[in-house]
Amino acid sequence: MASRQFDPPSGTRDFLAGVLRTRERVFTQIREVFERYGFEPLQTPAFERLETLTGKYGDEGDKLIFKILRRGEHEATGEADLALRYDMTVPLARVVANYGSQLPTPYKRYAMGPVWRADRPGKGRFREFAQCDVDVVGSASPLADAEVVCALTDALDAVGVRNYQVLVNSRQALSGLLEVYGVPAELGGGVLITLDKLDKLAPERVAAELVEARSLPAHIAEALVNDLTAADAVERMHTTLKDSEAGRAGLEEITGLLELAAGKVGRERIAFTPSLVRGLDYYTGVIFEVTAEGMPGSIASGGRYDGLISALGGPDVPACGGSLGIERIIGLLSDHEGDVHRLDVAATVIAEDTSTELAGFAARLRDAGLSTEIYLAASRKLAKQLKWAADRHARFALIYGASDKEAGVVTVRDMDSGEQAQIPTNELAAHLIRRCAPSR
Template structure:
């Protein structure tokens, strides 16, 4: 049974404390997105298979969980449905489904599970939560800036203290290639290598560029400028090409429209590439002290909705790496939730049921002993296991006196209160009056 009882490979059960911690984080993010006027969207766990296939490349397609046809078609072994692989394709499908019945622009956030048949590993799951915020139908730089603001506020609300948006622009990147005379056919591969500058040392990156076919002098100049951490060196180069200037203008506009954020939170980072090639405008990644890799990212992707089966509309958005953040944060004491009041049972169940009801009406979290032991010590052990703040004792003595004994489970102090006063007294104690 042991093995049979495990959750499926790569999936997790979330017991009470985990659920509360995760839900608290999710609620925090939702509240921020709501303040920005983003609307929630919930789509089904599965889509028709053809909605998903061909959207994630060959490698991605292999990781899609496919669902067998039902009924008489089951024996065919064919699939007609698939679990969603991300939240972006469902967004594109919704934009196609509802068209102009959606607000324009359509600003939505989505927080939900996605499923990928990846090889499970440390921190890599087959079911995990994504957290996306996107604006579909606006070309305004205010829309790009708003994504950064919203993600910024969400990260702050999640308790992340030191973090920075590294921003760049796809146009600036193409301008960069142009300015340094990188042959067009090498462009993509050069960018992929340059993206490693945050992990590898400059010489290694240079060497890889040369290996990929770039002239040694070009490679060295490019890497020296990008690795210098002085964006002005790159800026000068970009100023020399039309696309470079257009990219710089995008970056500068984004900096201007996020100037209200705390100092140092946004930095032009010319070497930041973002792996995904569907971006068409400004792009960003967030790195934070104490967290591995990037904890949020995004950008403008004007052609993507159409490529994913939706109408041809501009769009920009971002995603918070909520699983990565949750994995790096220590659970805090306050997230574990015990009982406010544990009611022991030594007879007179109807009285205690009424007391429990009164306490719950006052908003308290109340448990009644449901075990089979008539021994108070065993019941108090249960109260302790339940992390109860107070326990109610109502034995024969108390019943005869019309009183209850209230035990402070932290100090062990006990006091006797009239039964009729017990609810008000406990509610006040729990509230800390």
């Protein structure tokens, strides 16, 4: 294990320049979209008081918490008093509770940053990973649901995700469906958890699980699965749900969201999808997922969760929101090395005692906005320094030898073509600004 001692801790990553620049670009593009929608940024601490986090998502959730040991004389107790946040929603509930009157009403906020979960690390599953959420706290308006969906899909457009589909359903519609089929209320939660597997398992297997694990009569299980997976599932829902108050309310929610979001998202990219369930049981209204061609699972999801903020310790306010599956999206967009970053100018140092002039050239070029590096290693060989300039992806290298200095010029080498030109030192900045301009 000795060779692993300099690796980052299990489940975490070091981001070197290439990949980090890709990540930062994606975050910036998303931030611009969220700001255009009037969402406000919020940043909370990496850790919260332990009691703020525990008990919020059940025992399974509590197991995922990284706990921080008490300090000083209390360290020996082995007790924890703080813990790393594992989502952005619990801190949101605390912030709404704490700053209520200082916040706009409704409070539209976005949060982007790392969260930590003590999950078993695996391919694409990390212990430190970024989340990217938008939420509207304090609005029951269907417009709020639509704003969340549009902000997320607009963000997908901005980062360059193509060919996605927005699947829409409603927790009320699902409740209505169970009611119409006579599923007892106490079985509803379990039945929905099983139905959630319709995107992964064959319909017969889901029906079988409804019978075996959820105690549904076989004819009900089959009829339910048939209805949800039929080619005309949407039409069937419109017929079936008419008989339930919750069902009618759900259909109205869905129709409303499609109507409000279709103009922006595109009518062909958003659709009522009766088999969409979403496992989390805190949703109370519309729910949605975004899927993209050739990708397993979803790249964005969310819905209305009117009871969650109060369940998490905040005030009792209606709310809705959604997340981008940002790690998955970044994984799609970036190749192994991440963004290639071109340096405008690499200044070689081949003559003795030209450092001050070279520092002066670099200062002028940087003041003009050109990214510029000076060779800082020990070699004085030009070939080695030009190799360095190439490794740095420089557009131009500066060569300033004794003869250049005497002639009052700098030799500018185009690193793509290999062509060299001698430029009077007082024209250097203007010359390079002009030549770098077209590609900037």
